[in-house]
Amino acid sequence: MYLGLDDKHALVLGASQGLGLASAQALLNEGARVTLSGRSPERLEAARAALPTEQQARCFLAVADLAHPDAAGLIAAQARASGGAIDILVNNTGGPPPGTPSSITTEAMATHFASMVQPVVALTLDLIVSMRERGWGRILTIASSGVVQPIPHLPMSNALRSTLVGFMKSLAGEVAGDGVTVNMVLPGRIATGRTASIDAGQAQKSGTPVEDIAKASTATIPAGRYGTPEEFAAVVAFLASTQASYVTGSMMRVDGGAIRSI
Numbered sequence: 001m002y003l004g005l006d007d008k009h010a011l012v013l014g015a016s017q018g019l020g021l022a023s024a025q026a027l028l029n030e031g032a033r034v035t036l037s038g039r040s041p042e043r044l045e046a047a048r049a050a051l052p053t054e055q056q057a058r059c060f061l062a063v064a065d066l067a068h069p070d071a072a073g074l075i076a077a078q079a080r081a082s083g084g085a086i087d088i089l090v091n092n093t094g095g096p097p098p099g100t101p102s103s104i105t106t107e108a109m110a111t112h113f114a115s116m117v118q119p120v121v122a123l124t125l126d127l128i129v130s131m132r133e134r135g136w137g138r139i140l141t142i143a144s145s146g147v148v149q150p151i152p153h154l155p156m157s158n159a160l161r162s163t164l165v166g167f168m169k170s171l172a173g174e175v176a177g178d179g180v181t182v183n184m185v186l187p188g189r190i191a192t193g194r195t196a197s198i199d200a201g202q203a204q205k206s207g208t209p210v211e212d213i214a215k216a217s218t219a220t221i222p223a224g225r226y227g228t229p230e231e232f233a234a235v236v237a238f239l240a241s242t243q244a245s246y247v248t249g250s251m252m253r254v255d256g257g258a259i260r261s262i
């Protein structure tokens, strides 16, 4: 299927590794210009250097820490300066630490709100203006299966990402008539560095070998395995495409069937 992305510019947050980088690669494979964003110029540069030479010429970098109060403006300015007007925004952030609901502090909640929610809302509000004026745009937000089926040991993730669900669903209704779609993509268990470190943390805490933690986690997934970043990114590329013009206000699960509800 032709995705119609070859004249589009996508900005992907959290794109130095994992789901963000895989999403950026999928968009590059479809011919888009892509700006990778993250905190470390070295990690972003390494990600770009590993791309095929032809793709490097249409891959740009925007360095900022999402925790910085001006992150949204800094990222948007760098992306526009190098790649032009932004057609597609893939919101993606770091994840908060695991824990129990009763051990959350309001200070920690505020800190993670400031890096996971505020900059995402600010950047979305900034970019949506020009998307509406130009009559075409895609806002995708990578969240978690935890917004549908809360993950017991990730209460802060469940809570903060649900804020974005409410905001993005509200926004989808407002801008649908302007050619701009707004969707969430919900990873279940996709094999990235973060998944490995969460499994390792669980293993250390429970004194169980990490292989047993991964095996128990896999047993809860009907597909019988973790997903690959490429499988996740293929869904992002489709939702970003011209073909997905009538899909908005949706939460697309990429979870191998892990969420039990309809």
Ligand SMILES: NC(=O)c1ccc[n+]([C@@H]2O[C@H](COP(=O)([O-])OP(=O)(O)OC[C@H]3O[C@@H](n4cnc5c(N)ncnc54)[C@H](OP(=O)(O)O)[C@@H]3O)[C@@H](O)[C@H]2O)c1
Pocket (backbone or CB within 6 Å): 013, 014, 015, 016, 017, 018, 019, 020, 037, 038, 039, 040, 043, 044, 064, 065, 066, 067, 092, 093, 094, 095, 096, 115, 142, 143, 144, 145, 187, 188, 189, 190, 191, 192, 193, 194, 195
């Ligand atoms: N993988 C899964 O199965 C899964 C499941 C549910 C939810 N999620 C969530 O989906 C998101 C992506 O997952 P992942 O597995 O790809 O995570 P990851 O491997 O940890 O990647 C996170 C990305 O976010 C960037 N980042 C982190 N903190 C940042 C900050 N303060 N400012 C700017 N960039 C920042 C990192 O780049 P730098 O460190 O270079 O800045 C990195 O590129 C995370 O929020 C994760 O919790 C993932």
